[in-house]
Amino acid sequence: MTQHLNEDDLYRTSSQYRLWSFSPESLATLRRKTHELAITRASQYAPKSKSSLWQDGTAVDCLNAEECLRLVQRYLDQVRTTSDHFKWPVPVKATAAQYLARFYLSNSPLTYPPKEIYKTVLFLACKTEATHMTLSEYARRISTPADEVLAPEYKVMQALRFTLDVRQPYRGLKGVLMELLNLAEGRVGEVECVETGGAKALQAEMLALEVPARTAQTMWSAKAAGKIESKDVMDRINAAYSAARTILDGPALLTDAYFLFTPSQILLAALHLADEPLTSFYLRTKLPLDSDLRPKILTTIAACAELLASFSGSHILSKDERAALEQKLEGCRDPSTRDLVGSHAVAKRGGDGGEEAEEKARKKKAAREKHLKEGDDLFGPSLNGKG
Amino acid sequence: MSRIAPPKSAPVSKRDPRTGVVQSQDDVCPVCKSARYMNPSLRFLVNPECYHKMFREQTFEDIKVEREVDIRKKVGATFNRREEDFETLLAFNDYLNDVEDITFNLINGIDLEETNKKFETYTRAHGKEIEENAQMAVQERQSFSAAQKLERQQARERREAARREEEEEKREVEENRRDVLNRLASGADAETVAKEGQRVQLKKRMDRQAATERQRQLQAAEDAHSERSSKFVIKGLKTKQKPEPEAPIDPFDGLRLVDSYFTLQDDYIWEGIQEARKDVKQTAGGYDVGDYAHRSLVAAFSGLGIFVADEITQRDQLAQNAGVVSEDVGLKDAKMIHAA
Numbered sequence: 001m002t003q004h005l006n007e008d009d010l011y012r013t014s015s016q017y018r019l020w021s022f023s024p025e026s027l028a029t030l031r032r033k034t035h036e037l038a039i040t041r042a043s044q045y046a047p048k049s050k051s052s053l054w055q056d057g058t059a060v061d062c063l064n065a066e067e068c069l070r071l072v073q074r075y076l077d078q079v080r081t082t083s084d085h086f087k088w089p090v091p092v093k094a095t096a097a098q099y100l101a102r103f104y105l106s107n108s109p110l111t112y113p114p115k116e117i118y119k120t121v122l123f124l125a126c127k128t129e130a131t132h133m134t135l136s137e138y139a140r141r142i143s144t145p146a147d148e149v150l151a152p153e154y155k156v157m158q159a160l161r162f163t164l165d166v167r168q169p170y171r172g173l174k175g176v177l178m179e180l181l182n183l184a185e186g187r188v189g190e191v192e193c194v195e196t197g198g199a200k201a202l203q204a205e206m207l208a209l210e211v212p213a214r215t216a217q218t219m220w221s222a223k224a225a226g227k228i229e230s231k232d233v234m235d236r237i238n239a240a241y242s243a244a245r246t247i248l249d250g251p252a253l254l255t256d257a258y259f260l261f262t263p264s265q266i267l268l269a270a271l272h273l274a275d276e277p278l279t280s281f282y283l284r285t286k287l288p289l290d291s292d293l294r295p296k297i298l299t300t301i302a303a304c305a306e307l308l309a310s311f312s313g314s315h316i317l318s319k320d321e322r323a324a325l326e327q328k329l330e331g332c333r334d335p336s337t338r339d340l341v342g343s344h345a346v347a348k349r350g351g352d353g354g355e356e357a358e359e360k361a362r363k364k365k366a367a368r369e370k371h372l373k374e375g376d377d378l379f380g381p382s383l384n385g386k387g
Numbered sequence: 388m389s390r391i392a393p394p395k396s397a398p399v400s401k402r403d404p405r406t407g408v409v410q411s412q413d414d415v416c417p418v419c420k421s422a423r424y425m426n427p428s429l430r431f432l433v434n435p436e437c438y439h440k441m442f443r444e445q446t447f448e449d450i451k452v453e454r455e456v457d458i459r460k461k462v463g464a465t466f467n468r469r470e471e472d473f474e475t476l477l478a479f480n481d482y483l484n485d486v487e488d489i490t491f492n493l494i495n496g497i498d499l500e501e502t503n504k505k506f507e508t509y510t511r512a513h514g515k516e517i518e519e520n521a522q523m524a525v526q527e528r529q530s531f532s533a534a535q536k537l538e539r540q541q542a543r544e545r546r547e548a549a550r551r552e553e554e555e556e557k558r559e560v561e562e563n564r565r566d567v568l569n570r571l572a573s574g575a576d577a578e579t580v581a582k583e584g585q586r587v588q589l590k591k592r593m594d595r596q597a598a599t600e601r602q603r604q605l606q607a608a609e610d611a612h613s614e615r616s617s618k619f620v621i622k623g624l625k626t627k628q629k630p631e632p633e634a635p636i637d638p639f640d641g642l643r644l645v646d647s648y649f650t651l652q653d654d655y656i657w658e659g660i661q662e663a664r665k666d667v668k669q670t671a672g673g674y675d676v677g678d679y680a681h682r683s684l685v686a687a688f689s690g691l692g693i694f695v696a697d698e699i700t701q702r703d704q705l706a707q708n709a710g711v712v713s714e715d716v717g718l719k720d721a722k723m724i725h726a727a
Contacts, residue, residue, distance in 0.1 A: 011690035175683030262690025
């Protein structure tokens with residue numbers, strides 16, 4: 001009665017696969033729907049707003065979908081830099097960026113400007129990834145009041161649908177590195193279902209690999225003279241690893257890669273961009289040539305690599321552009337969510353309105369005291385509450 | 388009494404109709420020599436010690452048989468194990484053989500000392516069992532007789548009911564005929580009267596049939612609920628099932644993780660692994676550095692064969708076909724697409 005699970009089955013059980021994986025079409029649809037909803041909402045509160053931008057009555061000056069996306073992306077980058085500032089390990093960075101991206105799949109910047117959300121998201125990520133810093137310390141270091149950090153937290157959790165696990169490619173990349181190094185040393189002979197000539201043959205093949213293309217991202221270059229030794233191959237592998245790692249740090253987080261591909265595919269795509277011959281060799285040892293999944297996997301990895309490569313740092317908004325957009329946002333954002341701290345406090349108290357609740361509490365207390373006093377009275381407490 | 392009973396010569400014997408004991412005409416009491424001829428109601432009793440016609444009612448013609456029967460009764464009272472108490476047929480047959488040996492020895496007076504010793508050791512060893520078995524036998528007999536009585540009673544009741552029904556039917560037919568005659572006599576139309584009469588008769592018959600049907604059903608239900616055990620009691624060897632040895636507990640209940648994209652090596656030359664192996668802080672607690680390697684490699688390939696775009700499109704199509712409506716989770720800002 002044993003049921004065998006392989007690694008793919010394991011990934012299928014994750015919440016990232018079940019809830020946060022999309023096809024490109026469904027992702028676009030989701031974003032469009034969110035944006036439309038925000039716009040309709042904006043038209044409702046437009047007349048109430050005192051801002052001068054609404055004088056013509058139409059929601060012309062709202063941020064459009066493109067601008068929203070770019071603003072979110074800018075803040076993804078901001079999250080990354082802040083995490084580096086704290087010198088937190090890389091999983092925190094990835095988790096925080098993913099939380100932000102997921103949050104803005106179902107909410108729009110028009111309702112919750114990213115400026116108020118990203119600190120909370122980062123704090124949540126550091127708690128999730130076990131590098132916890134106390135709230136006061138955190139708030140102090142980013143010079144924000146602690147209330148502001150905590151206020152949107154429940155909203156963020158709701159938007160994340162309470163699934164906090166983000167599967168990341170970093171550990172996998174290390175695994176690939178380990179295996180490649182062993183291959184170079186000639187230690188890996190047999191791989192499941194794949195015909196290899198044995199360990200030595202694989203090693204020889206590695207030594208004979210062609211040089212990476214000029215467009216590859218790795219820093220390694222072949223020695224001009226002399227034959228390649230295994231030590232050189234190891235250098236090559238390490239260089240490829242660090243190049244892939246940089247790619248994963250940057251473009252992977254700032255694009256939709258996590259929504260459209262699995263972490264395994266992302267890391268292999270990054271490696272592909274870093275050092276193409278090495279990756280093809282590696283995949284040759286992993287996937288048997290006659291398997292029908294092989295071409296599909298290769299195309300998927302190629303597609304992901306394209307996505308990662310198409311991103312460039314210049315896409316991110318500059319500081320001025322961001323400031324301009326935020327100014328515009330200020331005029332068209334939802335005013336009901338302006339005071340997040342206040343609404344959070346009210347929600348915590350569980351009351352409807354602050355003053356009414358206090359009145360009731362006071363009255364109750366007075367009645368209780370009166371009853372106690374009457375109990376001590378010589379003739380006992382009053383009957384039926386009347387004198 | 389050590390006198391040997393007179394040999395039975397002539398078959399001038401008849402069974403006493405009352406007690407069923409065989410009597411012969413020239414039975415003579417050894418003590419007072421009064422013969423049956425003189426006293427027809429003379430009853431001879433048998434002394435169980437020497438089996439002379441003295442003290443106890445003789446049930447068999449031959450005193451030897453009587454003696455054997457008594458011995459068997461005695462032995463049977465002690466060696467009263469049943470077939471159900473044994474696991475194998477061989478064991479049961481061995482037991483029966485031993486009992487028969489003892490009985491034979493006792494009847495024919497062979498090795499009396501040894502046999503008696505065996506007898507006594509068995510009695511002492513299995514005293515409790517003997518008692519239990521005796522009790523069980525008594526109970527069984529009681530329940531059996533009770534069951535029989537119940538059956539007989541039921542049969543009797545059924546007979547009664549059948550008889551009653553017949554009487555009723557006859558009476559009704561009579562009444563009906565009389566009724567018809569009366570009505571004809573009082574001048575009603577012959578045909579209508581006849582038809583009415585028939586209808587009434589039919590109705591009465593249907594009612595009675597329905598009533599009996601219902602009665603039968605009730606009885607059947609009662610029987611089903613009654614605590615009477617099944618009519619057949621199968622006697623046989625006790626089937627003893629050896630309890631299966633419990634399998635060791637499997638915390639994953641049959642789930643196994645299989646590495647399908649890689650084979651875990653014994654050692655990885657990557658410096659991270661090598662340093663961790665030497666680092667006391669890592670290994671002191673019993674942590675296996677190979678675990679990290681395995682985990683990393685599983686993470687490297689988990690999801691490699693999953694094509695997200697295709698599978699999500701498929702899932703959405705299925706959801707649409709099933710008519711799943713996207714739920715409003717109640718958030719102010721956005722409609723969450725139900726990704727189930």
